[in-house]
Amino acid sequence: MISHDEHGRASFGRLEAPLQLLILINLVAFSVETLPGLDAGTQQMLGLVELVSVAVFTVEYLVRVALSRPRSSYAWSFIGVIDLISILPFYLGLMFDLRSVRVIRLMRVFRLFKLARYSAAVRRYHLAFQYAREELILFGAAAVIVLYLAAVGIYYFEFEAQPKVYSSVFHSLWWAIVTLTTVGYGDVYPITTGGRIFTGFVLVAGLGIVAVPTGLLAAALSKAREHEKELEKEEARQGAAAKHGEQQ
Amino acid sequence: MISHDEHGRASFGRLEAPLQLLILINLVAFSVETLPGLDAGTQQMLGLVELVSVAVFTVEYLVRVALSRPRSSYAWSFIGVIDLISILPFYLGLMFDLRSVRVIRLMRVFRLFKLARYSAAVRRYHLAFQYAREELILFGAAAVIVLYLAAVGIYYFEFEAQPKVYSSVFHSLWWAIVTLTTVGYGDVYPITTGGRIFTGFVLVAGLGIVAVPTGLLAAALSKAREHEKELEKEEARQGAAAKHGEQQ
Amino acid sequence: MISHDEHGRASFGRLEAPLQLLILINLVAFSVETLPGLDAGTQQMLGLVELVSVAVFTVEYLVRVALSRPRSSYAWSFIGVIDLISILPFYLGLMFDLRSVRVIRLMRVFRLFKLARYSAAVRRYHLAFQYAREELILFGAAAVIVLYLAAVGIYYFEFEAQPKVYSSVFHSLWWAIVTLTTVGYGDVYPITTGGRIFTGFVLVAGLGIVAVPTGLLAAALSKAREHEKELEKEEARQGAAAKHGEQQ
Amino acid sequence: MISHDEHGRASFGRLEAPLQLLILINLVAFSVETLPGLDAGTQQMLGLVELVSVAVFTVEYLVRVALSRPRSSYAWSFIGVIDLISILPFYLGLMFDLRSVRVIRLMRVFRLFKLARYSAAVRRYHLAFQYAREELILFGAAAVIVLYLAAVGIYYFEFEAQPKVYSSVFHSLWWAIVTLTTVGYGDVYPITTGGRIFTGFVLVAGLGIVAVPTGLLAAALSKAREHEKELEKEEARQGAAAKHGEQQ
Numbered sequence: 006m007i008s009h010d011e012h013g014r015a016s017f018g019r020l021e022a023p024l025q026l027l028i029l030i031n032l033v034a035f036s037v038e039t040l041p042g043l044d045a046g047t048q049q050m051l052g053l054v055e056l057v058s059v060a061v062f063t064v065e066y067l068v069r070v071a072l073s074r075p076r077s078s079y080a081w082s083f084i085g086v087i088d089l090i091s092i093l094p095f096y097l098g099l100m101f102d103l104r105s106v107r108v109i110r111l112m113r114v115f116r117l118f119k120l121a122r123y124s125a126a127v128r129r130y131h132l133a134f135q136y137a138r139e140e141l142i143l144f145g146a147a148a149v150i151v152l153y154l155a156a157v158g159i160y161y162f163e164f165e166a167q168p169k170v171y172s173s174v175f176h177s178l179w180w181a182i183v184t185l186t187t188v189g190y191g192d193v194y195p196i197t198t199g200g201r202i203f204t205g206f207v208l209v210a211g212l213g214i215v216a217v218p219t220g221l222l223a224a225a226l227s228k229a230r231e232h233e234k235e236l237e238k239e240e241a242r243q244g245a246a247a248k249h250g251e252q253q
Numbered sequence: 254m255i256s257h258d259e260h261g262r263a264s265f266g267r268l269e270a271p272l273q274l275l276i277l278i279n280l281v282a283f284s285v286e287t288l289p290g291l292d293a294g295t296q297q298m299l300g301l302v303e304l305v306s307v308a309v310f311t312v313e314y315l316v317r318v319a320l321s322r323p324r325s326s327y328a329w330s331f332i333g334v335i336d337l338i339s340i341l342p343f344y345l346g347l348m349f350d351l352r353s354v355r356v357i358r359l360m361r362v363f364r365l366f367k368l369a370r371y372s373a374a375v376r377r378y379h380l381a382f383q384y385a386r387e388e389l390i391l392f393g394a395a396a397v398i399v400l401y402l403a404a405v406g407i408y409y410f411e412f413e414a415q416p417k418v419y420s421s422v423f424h425s426l427w428w429a430i431v432t433l434t435t436v437g438y439g440d441v442y443p444i445t446t447g448g449r450i451f452t453g454f455v456l457v458a459g460l461g462i463v464a465v466p467t468g469l470l471a472a473a474l475s476k477a478r479e480h481e482k483e484l485e486k487e488e489a490r491q492g493a494a495a496k497h498g499e500q501q
Numbered sequence: 502m503i504s505h506d507e508h509g510r511a512s513f514g515r516l517e518a519p520l521q522l523l524i525l526i527n528l529v530a531f532s533v534e535t536l537p538g539l540d541a542g543t544q545q546m547l548g549l550v551e552l553v554s555v556a557v558f559t560v561e562y563l564v565r566v567a568l569s570r571p572r573s574s575y576a577w578s579f580i581g582v583i584d585l586i587s588i589l590p591f592y593l594g595l596m597f598d599l600r601s602v603r604v605i606r607l608m609r610v611f612r613l614f615k616l617a618r619y620s621a622a623v624r625r626y627h628l629a630f631q632y633a634r635e636e637l638i639l640f641g642a643a644a645v646i647v648l649y650l651a652a653v654g655i656y657y658f659e660f661e662a663q664p665k666v667y668s669s670v671f672h673s674l675w676w677a678i679v680t681l682t683t684v685g686y687g688d689v690y691p692i693t694t695g696g697r698i699f700t701g702f703v704l705v706a707g708l709g710i711v712a713v714p715t716g717l718l719a720a721a722l723s724k725a726r727e728h729e730k731e732l733e734k735e736e737a738r739q740g741a742a743a744k745h746g747e748q749q
Numbered sequence: 750m751i752s753h754d755e756h757g758r759a760s761f762g763r764l765e766a767p768l769q770l771l772i773l774i775n776l777v778a779f780s781v782e783t784l785p786g787l788d789a790g791t792q793q794m795l796g797l798v799e800l801v802s803v804a805v806f807t808v809e810y811l812v813r814v815a816l817s818r819p820r821s822s823y824a825w826s827f828i829g830v831i832d833l834i835s836i837l838p839f840y841l842g843l844m845f846d847l848r849s850v851r852v853i854r855l856m857r858v859f860r861l862f863k864l865a866r867y868s869a870a871v872r873r874y875h876l877a878f879q880y881a882r883e884e885l886i887l888f889g890a891a892a893v894i895v896l897y898l899a900a901v902g903i904y905y906f907e908f909e910a911q912p913k914v915y916s917s918v919f920h921s922l923w924w925a926i927v928t929l930t931t932v933g934y935g936d937v938y939p940i941t942t943g944g945r946i947f948t949g950f951v952l953v954a955g956l957g958i959v960a961v962p963t964g965l966l967a968a969a970l971s972k973a974r975e976h977e978k979e980l981e982k983e984e985a986r987q988g989a990a991a992k993h994g995e996q997q
Contacts (some may be wrong), residue, residue, distance in 0.1 A: 032401070036422040039408060041791065114405045114759040117398065122863045126391045130462075140974070143870045148457070153776070160783060174780040182453045183442075184932055186460060188432055191439035191687050191935035194927075205926045207893070212930060214874075220967045222461040223468045230388070280649070284670040287656060301596045362653045365646065374643045378710075396705070412521055430701045431690075434708060439687035439935050470709040478636070511906060527863070532918040545946040610901045613894065622891045626958075643952070678949045679938075682956060684928055687935035719964045726884070 021123065024065065028119050034102045035113050055113075059095045062116070066092060084122050091116040129229050137225035144217045155181040155207045160195045162200035184208065185215045270373065272313065276367050279306045303361075307343045310364070314340060332370050339364040367417050377477050384480075385473035392465045399462045403429040404453045410448035432456070433463045517619065520561065524615050527554045531609050551609075555591045558612070562588060580618050582674045587612040625725050633721035640713045647710045651677040658696035680704070681711045765867065768809065772863050775802045779857050799857075803839045806860070812834060828866050835860040873973050881969035888961045895958045899925040899951045906944035928952070929959045 034054040037047070066088045073079035082087075094112045121127045121233050134141065156177035163171040171177045180193040184204065195201050282302040285295070314336045321327035321456050328337075342360045369375045382389070404425035411419040419425045428441040432452065443449050530550040533543070562584045569575035576585075590608045617623045630637070652673040661669040666689050667673050675687040680700065691697050778798040781791070810832050818923035821872070824833075838856045865871045900921035907915040914920050914937050924937040928948065939945050 021444075022990075039421040040423065041416075041420050060973065108409065111405060111409050114402070117402070120260075120398075125905065126395045127942050129391070130395065144970075145872070147870045147874065150864075154858070154861065157855060161852065168785075172785050173783040179449045179453070181322060182456060183437070185930045186456045187435045187683065188437035188456065189435075189439075189685065189931075189932035189934045190437045190442040191933075192442050194934040194936050196936075200922050208926060208930045209889075209962075213963040216963055217967055217970060218457075219461040219464055223465055224971070226392075227472070241916070275585050287669040288666050288671065289664075356657065359653060362650070365650065368646075374639045377639070378643065393705075426695050427701070430704060431685070434704045435683045435931065436704065437683075437687075437933065438685045438686035438690040440690050440692075466705075467709040467712055471713055474640075474713060475720070535917040537912075537916050537920065604905065607901060607905050609899070613898065616894075622887045625887070626891065639954075653904055675945050675949070678952060679933070682952045683931045684933035684952065685931075685935075686933045686938040688938050688940075714953075715957040715960055722888075722961060723968070 024061070025120060025123060027058055027061055028116055030054060031116055032114070034058075035116075042124060055095070058116075059092050062088065062092045062119075084119070087118045087121070091119055129226060129233065132229035132232065133222060133225035135229055136234060137221050140221050141218055144214075144221060148215045148218060151207075151211045152178065152181045152185060155185060158203050158207065159195060159200055162197055162203050163195050166197045166200070181207075184209050187212070272309070275306055275309055276364055278302060279364055280362070282306075282438060283364075303343070303485045306364075307340050310336065310367075332367070335363060335366045335369070339367055377474060377481065380477040380480065381470060381473035384476055388469050389466055392462075392469060396463045396466060399455075399459045400426065400429045400433060403459060406451050406455065407443060407448055410422050410445055410451050411443050413454060414445045414448070415417060429455075433459050435460070520557070520614060521619060523554055524612055527549060527612055528610070530554075531612075548657055551591070554612075558584065558615075565685050580615070583614045583617070587615060605720045625722060625729065628725040628728065629718060629721035632719050632724055636717050637714055640710075640717060642715060643710045647703075647707045648674065648677045648681060651681060651707060654699050654703065655691060655696055656736060658693055658699050659691050662693045662696070677703075681707050683708070767804070769864060769867060771802055771805055772860055774798060774859055776858070778802075779860075781872055799839070802860075806832070806836045806863075828863070831859060831862045831865070835863055837893050872968060873977065876973040876976065877966060877969035881965050884965050885962055888958075888965060892959045892962060895951075895955045896922065896925045896929060897953060899929060902947050902951065903944055905938060906941055906947050907939050910941045910944070925951075929955050931956070 033056065034051050037043070040052050043051075069079050069085070069088065070076065090112060095111045097109065153174075156174050159180055160171050160174050160177040163177075171180065176193075182188075183190055183193065185207070194202050207243045279302065282299050285291070286299050291299075291483055317327050317333070317336065318324060321489060327333045342357045345357065403424050408419050408422050408425040411425075419428065424441075430436075431438055431441065433455070443452050527550065530547050533539070534547050539547075565575050565581070565584065566572065575581045586608060590605045593605065609627075652670050655676055656667050656670050656673040667676065672689075678684075679686055679689065681703070691700050775798065781787070782795050787795075797815050813823050813829070813832065814820060819991070823829045834856060838853045841853065903924055904915050904918050904921040907921075915924065919926050920937075926932075927934055927937065939948050
């Protein structure tokens with residue numbers, strides 16, 4: 006039931022699926038817990054889910070540490086640290102009174118990253134980021150500059166008309182982000198003629214620049230996919246060649 | 254006037270166009286019926302349209318059942334079930350008093366799916382989903398995870414400032430969906446500095462991930478189209494070859 | 502100064518540029534005229550611009566009619582009808598009292614289409630629409646169906662909670678359009694839990710379908726451009742071949 | 750430490766990085782300065798940052814002028830003018846009382862453009878604009894026309910219902926920009942049935958046209974990148990060939 010992957014880390018075989026399910030149950034429980042006005046019965050059940058999860062995750066962690074060869078390969082890996090963070094808040098809560106420290110309770114959401122172990126998407130995003138890293142930084146910086154210039158510009162046009170809303174460049178930056186991502190909540194918008202004309206130009210000229218990183222990521226993802234497929238073909242070919250060699 | 258398609262289901266030939274028209278008239282009537290303050294005359298006319306439509310759809314259903322070979326090929330197909338659902342609410346309404354059950358009345362909109370029979374778009378979307386299914390699931394899951402993390406994060410930043418709006422992770426999820434699809438109604442938005450900075454990061458990093466499935470679908474559709482064209486060419490070639498063979 | 506294009510329509514040579522400028526001046530004047538609280542002097546000047554424009558456009562129209570061979574080639578062409586519509590409201594206004602008929606005054610904006618004569622963009626859009634027509638209709642219909650289904654669904658979920666806002670399927674359609682194009686004004690949005698969950702699903706599933714026609718148009722435009730370039734090359738080649746032939 | 754680039758302009762070698770850092774510090778200081786309610790200590794520190802920056806930028810400017818061969822190559826270049834504008838407001842402020850002229854203070858943001866010297870993104874955007882210039886103008890004009898027509902149309906439908914909001918074609922143009930870029934603040938939206946139907950059509954037909962320039966820019970950027978890579982390969986090849994020639 007327990008094997009080792011190529012990094013020498015333990016794999017639980019058929020037990021992995023129930024573990025994934027437990028993570029999902031845990032996230033639902035965590036979310037339900039934030040609902041206001043829960044009755045005592047539900048709260049008890051959620052506490053039970055938490056208790057059981059931590060117990061299981063603790064056993065899982067210990068087994069993984071014990072079985073990985075060399076031992077450090079798991080404990081110091083990204084996934085190992087995540088596994089530790091997933092159970093640590095509970096034990097800290099036993100030792101100290103942490104009920105008032107909300108961020109500790111919220112750290113339970115890190116259990117979501119335990120799923121990263123099973124995810125092909127994570128690997129592909131990782132690959133895509135590697136492909137496009139240089140470009141993402143380049144055009145990400147361009148996007149940041151456009152956002153900043155838009156913020157300074159709107160601050161100049163709107164500060165006097167709406168001193169509360171556009172009270173500084175930082176407040177204006179909030180407007181710039183909400184506008185150039187086209188979210189447009191409607192909590193901040195220009196009311197002067199100058200500000201509106203400026204917004205028009207910023208939108209026409211800036212949308213293209215701010216939208217570029219998104220497009221780059223999508224393109225890199227499809228490239229990563231092709232690369233994966235080629236790798237798979239290569240492996241299949243080598244496998245076939247090896248087999249052929251054996252037969253001879 | 255009545256023939257059989259490749260699945261052995263009956264086709265009404267030249268009667269199909271009026272049937273499509275009737276479906277469209279029916280949907281308009283259904284929509285008009287929801288308008289508030291209709292006078293008695295209009296309501297009577299809408300009732301008449303409904304009566305006639307159900308009569309025609311019933312005859313159509315019975316004929317299709319009677320003529321399909323083997324009989325089950327139609328009755329248990331997707332389109333057959335839709336055809337049944339399109340008339341069932343009316344007959345249920347005759348037997349029971351369903352005026353208060355609004356969902357029954359709304360089931361009439363299922364008649365829209367009767368049009369699926371004639372739609373080339375449906376086939377192409379079906380093909381596109383098949384091509385991209387694995388990827389859509391992969392990146393769809395990534396999008397859901399980003400939405401969930403954004404919800405937990407904003408809940409952490411905004412809960413204390415706006416306990417009514419961000420009252421739980423589920424309420425925050427509504428904000429995450431409205432924001433990351435860039436709809437931005439303006440009913441929920443962050444007001445704390447921390448929440449706004451977090452929103453900025455989520456938008457910059459998350460838009461690319463949430464927008465990926467949309468782009469995948471578009472790419473798969475264009476691939477499905479090419480595939481269709483190749484199939485058509487192939488068929489044309491085989492047809493020509495067969496003809497050539499006959500001539501020899 | 503006056504020549505004929507390939508359709509036998511008259512071309513004004515070097516006079517075309519001032520005519521284009523006059524159209525632009527006219528559109529600015531038309532827009533300024535709608536501003537509230539204009540003083541008498543400005544209004545007089547705008548009246549003068551209108552008078553001069555109509556005079557010039559009338560002469561232009563008559564000359565174009567007189568010089569086109571055959572005469573009907575211009576008078577009944579799209580651009581000829583536009584040229585007529587551009588001056589007609591003025592003469593109608595002389596005969597009847599049309600000051601209260603606002604649509605007549607607004608018809609002056611049709612002068613904008615006089616610019617279509619000079620526009621390479623119009624030709625390319627025309628070409629792109631021809632390429633993608635079948636697909637645009639197909640996926641445009643799919644988009645309409647998604648919008649309609651979204652409207653019926655939200656009507657079901659929100660009607661009881663917001664009977665004024667979602668008072669019929671047509672009112673809900675307004676919500677569907679504003680939401681699925683991601684405009685999100687914030688005048689209509691769901692407030693029930695059911696409506697919000699439904700909106701989430703509609704956005705995740707529907708954005709891809711509603712956004713497809715936009716992508717198709719963009720792809721068709723780039724295809725139209727390549728086609729144009731090939732045509733130009735072809736022409737250049739044929740021109741060179743013809744010249745070569747002459748030289749021999 | 751000081752060398753010359755291919756334009757004969759001075760380069761500061763290892764000093765460039767601290768200069769870039771100073772620009773960034775300066776921009777942060779400039780932004781912080783706009784925050785309301787700063788205490789005297791912070792204001793003094795910000796004044797100091799400004800003083801030091803101007804001193805350094807002045808020295809940098811003089812050295813660059815002194816060392817560039819021919820001298821005019823730097824002083825009259827884009828980056829040279831920017832460098833001058835970055836320090837000029839300070840010295841003007843010493844001579845005249847400019848505290849009330851906000852635009853002068855905001856000119857300090859031009860220091861951001863000093864970073865353009867180091868930016869590969871700027872070069873690539875420049876290249877992309879050159880590639881797509883003709884097309885950007887063509888479809889940019891089409892986008893402007895669609896925006897204008899949308900404004901005139903909504904003015905016709907909404908003026909009577911909302912004379913304050915849609916008080917002229919220019920005010921309606923603001924609506925058109927906010928709607929067709931899908932920002933949708935919610936400060937202006939149609940309330941009449943006619944206006945809403947018109948908005949629906951404008952969105953369906955216009956989104957594709959307004960979004961085209963953004964797509965063109967993205968495509969041109971990726972083309973510019975390929976072009977750059979080819980240039981680099983070409984240079985590498987020539988370099989290798991030259992080396993090979995030397996060895997022989």
